[in-house]
Amino acid sequence: MMQRFIGFVRKEFSHIVRDRRTAAILFGMPVLQLLLFGFAIKNEISEIRVGILDHSHDLVTQELTDKLLSSGTFVATATLSNEREAGEAFASGRVNEVVVFEPAFGDRLLRDGHAGLQLLTDGSDPNVSRIVAGYTTSVVREYLREKGLAASGIEAVPLMMFNPGLKSVYLFVPGLMAMILMLVSALMTSISITREKESGTMELLLVSSLRPVQIIIGKVVPYLVLAFVNVITVVALAFFVFGVPCRGSILLLFLESLLFILTALSLGLLISTITSSQQVAMMISLAGLLLPTVLLSGFIFPIASMPWPLQAISNLIPARWYLVIVRGVMLKGAGIAVLWKETLILVVMTALYLTFSVRKFSERLQ
Amino acid sequence: MPEQVIHTDKLTKRFGTFTAVDGISFSVRPGEIFGFLGANGAGKTTAMKMLTGLLIPSGGLATVAGFDVYREPESIKRSIGYMSQRFSLYDDLTPRENIRFFGGIYGLASKELREKCDRMLERLDLKGVADTRLAALPLGWKQKLAFSVALLHEPKLVFLDEPTGGVDPVTRRRFWDLIYQAASGGVTVFVTTHYMDEAEYCDRVSIMVDGRIAALDSPEELKRRYDAETMNDVFISLARPARRSE
Secondary structure, eight states, X not given: OHHHHHHHHHHHHHHHHHSHHHHHHHHHHHHHHHHIIIIISOOSOSOEEEEEEEXXXXXXXXXXXXXXXXXXXXXXXXXXXXXXXXXXXXXXXXXXXXXXXXXXXXXXXXXXXXXXXXXXXXXXXXXXHHHHHHHHHHHHHHHHHHHTOOOOSOOOOOOXXXXXXXXXXXXXXXXXXXXXXXXXXIIHHHHHHHHHHHHTHHHHHHHSSOOHXXXXXXXXXXXXXXXXXXXXXXXXXXXXXXXXXXXXXXXXXXXXXXXXXXXXXXXXXXXXXXXXXXXXXXXXIIIIIIHHHHHTSSSSSOGGGSOHHHHHHHTTOHHHHHHHHHHIXXXXXXXXXXXXXXXXXHHHHHHHHHHHHHHHHHHTTO | XXXXXXXXXXEEEEETTEEEEEEEEXXXXXXXXXXXXEOTTSSHHHHHHHHTXXXXXXXXXXXXXXXXXXXXXXXXXXXXXXXXXXXXXXXXXXXXXXXHHHHHHTTXXXXXXXXXXXXXXXXXXXXXXTTSOGGGSOHHHHHHHHHHHHTTTOOSEEEEESTTTTOOHHHHHHHHHHHHHHHHTTXXXXXXXXXXXXXXXXXXXXXXXXXXXXXXXXXXXXXXXXXXXXXXXXXXHHHTTOSOOO
């Protein structure tokens, strides 16, 4: 019995490896996606062109300017002498930001304990300007801390917790994992089963003495293994290339990922039991699973800012819960004591889908 | 009297209020080529699924290869061969891999399987392409292979479900040579087809209309009885009054 089963699994692997394009997608996609999201679509800015407008010219403003420019992100592209020049520098795109020191900046800071620092940012790109202001504020704060001074009257942009560098890759990694696992597990499984239906080989399998349950497991095991390899790839890449830490237990992360893979696999099975063509299976997987995973799981758009009907729908999307888990474990170092609710939801979802699809699969035989 | 390979008595399958197969009774003798004909929707596929252990009947009796369809569907599956439409095997696997896979799921031991595989490749003259993917092989070769794979575990009875659907006449003719070869070796062949010229090749044919068997006899006898030139005319005169069609 075991030998037959192993033969079946081996055949499944052959299908995957033989189909070069599929294999390339399966192994190349996680790497490509992560690099794409990590480098190309990143939200942070690697170089901020800054102009300095110093009305004070004292030791403190000099130190602050040096600190800003030596932090690595800021490049001085303009030294300005009045507000009008600042306006021109923005218009020509020479600067993203102008830092304005008020007259007698150093004296007021040392004597009164607060001084006015104005951060002019390019409002035509609110996203960039928010980030730029955040960077600058954190440099100023650091300066004040080093000097042992109290936080001064500078408009403070809140520092993003767990992500001091405002690194978007931190936010993308969990979402990307959910997306890739959904794609590999659900899409690939449903396609591989419907392909056998289309080619007529499913009949051959059913007429053989393999039991339906063995066929299902044989179909699913290779994708389980592949998806797990993808998890390891993404986590390793995130760590070594982008320095995304795993602050919690890596074992827990892997176990939870395994659970999510099972959820996705059972969804893939479900799709393949209700359709009989590869095209339909692909459409359902893409429109019904992948799109919601990207748009409604909180991967790109925060759930809190969605209208309530979409918030309600997002509860039904497994990736939503998986995202909470991955962010919790990787970025916040959370354990199962915190994440048991999300885990339980995934377990229940998986059990439901699995029961339903196995029953549906055998129903065809009645 | 030799034991019948297939025997059914008032075999029935209902789906809700719809009776797909309505009390069919027939027997298939050892070593014969039995043609199972019928228009689309006549109930052929349903009947065949019951005989291959894929569907549990709603009523009536049936034994296949000596096993009861209700109690022993797994034993039936083990003792029959099956080939579905268009010689389907895995196109992305090689002939050798296809043989090994299907031999494997039929529970052949790996040593025996390896020998069988080599012998089969030799006999089919496929040694040279044993490790070429099936997709690159001509249809005639795939056909030989698919049929041999269905007979790999040496069943006494083989079901062929529209094996030549959508295939050109020359290829079909060659496939029938394979069927004759197997039958002369003692294998009973149960075949469904839409091609009436193929019906002529069978020892006996049954024609299903609206879930019932409307006629069952040798092609010669049927043509005589319905005063027809060809099996095609016999089929049309029987199937035309059908109430249901797809």
